[in-house]
Amino acid sequence: AQSVAQPEDQVNVAEGNPLTVKCTYSVSGNPYLFWYVQYPNRGLQFLLKYITGDNLVKGSYGFEAEFNKSQTSFHLKKPSALVSDSALYFCAVRDYGGSQGNLIFGKGTKLSVKP
Amino acid sequence: DTAVSQTPKYLVTQMGNDKSIKCEQNLGHDTMYWYKQDSKKFLKIMFSYNNKELIINETVPNRFSPKSPDKAHLNLHINSLELGDSAVYFCASSQERTRVTGELFFGEGSRLTVL
Numbered sequence: 001a002q003s004v005a006q007p008e009d010q011v012n013v014a015e016g017n018p019l020t021v022k023c024t025y026s027v028s029g030n031p032y033l034f035w036y037v038q039y040p041n042r043g044l045q046f047l048l049k050y051i052t053g054d055n056l057v058k059g060s061y062g063f064e065a066e067f068n069k070s071q072t073s074f075h076l077k078k079p080s081a082l083v084s085d086s087a088l089y090f091c092a093v094r095d096y097g098g099s100q101g102n103l104i105f106g107k108g109t110k111l112s113v114k115p
Numbered sequence: 116d117t118a119v120s121q122t123p124k125y126l127v128t129q130m131g132n133d134k135s136i137k138c139e140q141n142l143g144h145d146t147m148y149w150y151k152q153d154s155k156k157f158l159k160i161m162f163s164y165n166n167k168e169l170i171i172n173e174t175v176p177n178r179f180s181p182k183s184p185d186k187a188h189l190n191l192h193i194n195s196l197e198l199g200d201s202a203v204y205f206c207a208s209s210q211e212r213t214r215v216t217g218e219l220f221f222g223e224g225s226r227l228t229v230l
Binding site for chain 1: 119148155156157158159160163170205207215216218219220221222223224
């Protein structure tokens with residue numbers, strides 16, 4: 001079965017510094033990977049996805065993610081963090097096996113950006 | 116206009132009651148989902164549904180039932196509510212033809228509290 005792991009419960013970054021939120025995956029075929037952000041008391045918002053092609057994927061709000069097949073990772077990055085980036089970030093993989101395409105989410109990583 | 120809208124946003128009820136949460140999407144999508152987010156923010160798929168088939172996560176109790184009057188709506192009915200049903204329930208939608216590669220669009224969530 002497909003799965004993703006987010007090894008960090010929380011990431012703390014100072015405003016202006018680069019940030020990385022880690023994600024590793026396990027799939028039986030081609031990986032279709034996604035990042036979502038959830039602000040407090042809000043729904044999930046799509047940031048970016050990797051389907052095929054360039055390993056560096058650019059998304060919303062200045063975020064990007066690097067797909068690394070050899071390390072089975074899909075880390076989320078941003079060159080310069082903003083206080084407003086503080087939120088809960090979810091990595092997800094498509095389960096295109098028995099569940100026919102449902103998104104399987106990691107447990108989430110809380111990003112805290114301090115001024 | 117909100118793309119995926121859920122009502123009510125908050126729902127407080129007693130154990131044993133029956134309640135419903137409504138979801139509507141105006142994106143023209145043909146696949147809809149219900150996810151449950153527990154107190155630890157873990158997201159779990161409950162159902163996915165298009166006009167052809169309903170796929171049920173086998174761990175979901177049969178007290179939960181999705182009902183779709185048309186492809187723009189997927190309501191969630193819950194019978195005999197239990198304390199453990201307290202959670203935030205998210206509706207989402209996507210396009211069937213890009214089911215594996217396309218992103219999901221989420222509603223703002225419905226927070227259910229069972230007393």
